[in-house]
Amino acid sequence: MKILHTSDWHLGQHFMGKSRRDEHRAFIDWLLVLVGKENIDAVIVAGDIFDTGSPPSYAREMYHQLVLDMKARACQLVIVAGNHDSVSMLNESKSLLSYLDTQVSSQANLDDIEAHVIPLMNKQGEIAAWVCAVPYLRPKDVMKSLSGQSEQDKKIGLMQHISDFYQQVYLLAREKNKTLKMPVPIIGTGHLTAMGGQASESVRDLYVGTLEALPTSVFPAFDYLALGHIHRAQAITKDGRFRYSGSPIPLSFDELGREKTLVILDTDLFVEELEEKELPVMGDLFASGPEENKIEPIKLVNIPMFQPMASLKGSLKEVTKQLNEKGLVEGVKPGQTLWLEVTIIADDYLSDVQKRIMEVIDDKPIELLRVMRKSTLEKRADVFESRQTLSELTVGDVFEKSLQTNLDIEQEDAKTLTKLFHVCLAEMEESQNGLSDDVEAIENAHSEKTNKNSEENDESHEEEQE
Incomplete structure (x- = not known):
């Protein structure tokens, strides 16, 4: 089946006094065409479907019309709450929408983990994926505050409770998978700041209790993790398994430099891999294989700019x-x-x-x-203020940004410095490669010596026994 991942629509937003109604309507119309064209089976909205807890009436109308339009296209809809969404407002129509193949996860419920595991059905009416629908986690939803705790203890405790909640939902999905003839992918959701994500000025600082960002180690081994909250589309793991879809429209001027995208996940690769195995064991959508034959399980689709x-x-x-x-x-x-x-x-x-x-x-x-x-001094600070993580920058990128901060350097001098930098970088890499070879040789020699000593000790031990 094909699953579409999007997030952070912020229906009802006003941008510097301007309504985004026409943009959102144009985006939804475009999305519905894409759902039909790509034969999408399910859409996951990973939080912040609305911009405020009390959205204007036209935004609610768009929301409910979206549900009807998805139902007409036999496309399931899964909506998880974000930090901008009101739990009570989403709950108003939650039960009714469930009859229209739309599942809403508005709040973490420790007493009903079952409600967070949602089956996605294919066109044949069979379960083709599980969604661990985890909304924005408020501290009061996953833990109880204890008096006398230090700030560090609160952070550790909250992180552990969030991890435990994710594990409970994931393990229940694993148990449900065992009841099927063949296991299916398990898709996770989250609306939070994960380490490695790049924010934009439109993203409200989101603190889950006292945590500024969560490490990826908190999340279970989902086949795919659909994240929301960060408005810039990006992967936070090297294999692209954990990913922010980003917002569909620019919510601030500093989001104009990158394409807006959404993600289409194709689980057919998961099924094909399982069919090649004799036993019904878990597959891996992102398993590495020969590059020439490898088919990517996800596709990024660029969204047009409507305004x-x-x-x-x-x-x-x-x-x-x-x-x-x-x-x-x-x-x-x-x-x-x-x-x-x-x-x-x-x-x-x-x-x-x-x-x-x-x-x-x-x-x-x-x-x-x-x-x-x-002022020019403020510009120097802004140029170097990169909204990228160092893991995404090359050494050359960092050097180039450093040059840009010094406005006194002439263009010709900058070219000369760049040329000299690349010469030095090449020499350093060559030196490091030689050092790596030396280190490897030393490790091999040490390993051989250790093995030899071990063999001698074994022989000596056998002689003593005799």
Whole structure:
């Protein structure tokens, strides 16, 4: 079967005074076409379906119409609550929606683990996957606070309770799997900050109790983990098994640099692998195999931008030049306007910046939503403030970003420094390779010596026994 993973829709959001209703409607229409085109069997929304606990009426209408549209396409819908969602509001229609093949997990329930294990059915009406539907975990849902605990004890205790809850749900799914003729994939969900995830300015700092981020070791060995909360699409494990789908529309200007995506998981690979084995044992969707024959179990689908947005940065002269370029408004359709953010970098305070920008865009389909001013010193700090983890950056990337922070270096000097850097890097790697060979030789010699001593000791021991 095919499972679609998405999250962080934030229906009902207002962005700097602008409604996102038309964007969300356009996205949902596009999504429904994709569900039919790709023959999707189930859709998982990993939290923050709404932007607030009391969303506007049009957002609720979109939500309920989505359920009906999915039902009409014989596509199951699984919705888990995020930190923006109201538990009571989601529970209002939860029971009714279950009759329309939509399952809602609004709150962790330690007394009813069964409610968190949801079967996904294929077109033949057979169970083709299990979803461990874990919503945003509030501390009060998984543990009781004890007096006299230190901050560190609270962190350790909360992490252990979260891990225990995930394990209970996962183990129940494993037990249910044993009752089937052939085991099926187990898909996990989560709405939290996991270590390695890159945030954006639209992501509200999410603290699960006193925990800023959870290590991936907290999660069981899911065949796939559908995460929500971080708005930038990204994998947090090397094999891509644990992944944030990201938000479908840019929820802040700093999300404009990357494509918005959703994930399609194809479990047919899991079934094919099991059929090659004699016993019904667990398969692995992400098992490594020969690269030339390997088929990826997931596909990332780029989402179109339904509302033109742009963020310009530079001196007033540079920004004015960018505003006059034809390409800036090429993608703007009739009846639309470009939402614009401008950051002016200048050491001198310019009191009429906004007025001068408004004069430039007066005859253009552009709405100026925000103007910010920064000094060159602030820019240096911003350039180096990478929203990437070091594990995703190469040594060359770090060097390049370091160069960018020093605005006093001329372009020709930067090229020379970069060339010298790569020469040094090549020499260092060559030296390290030689050192690795030496270390390996020493380890091998030590191993041989250890084995020889062990053999001599065995022979001596046998002689003593004789």
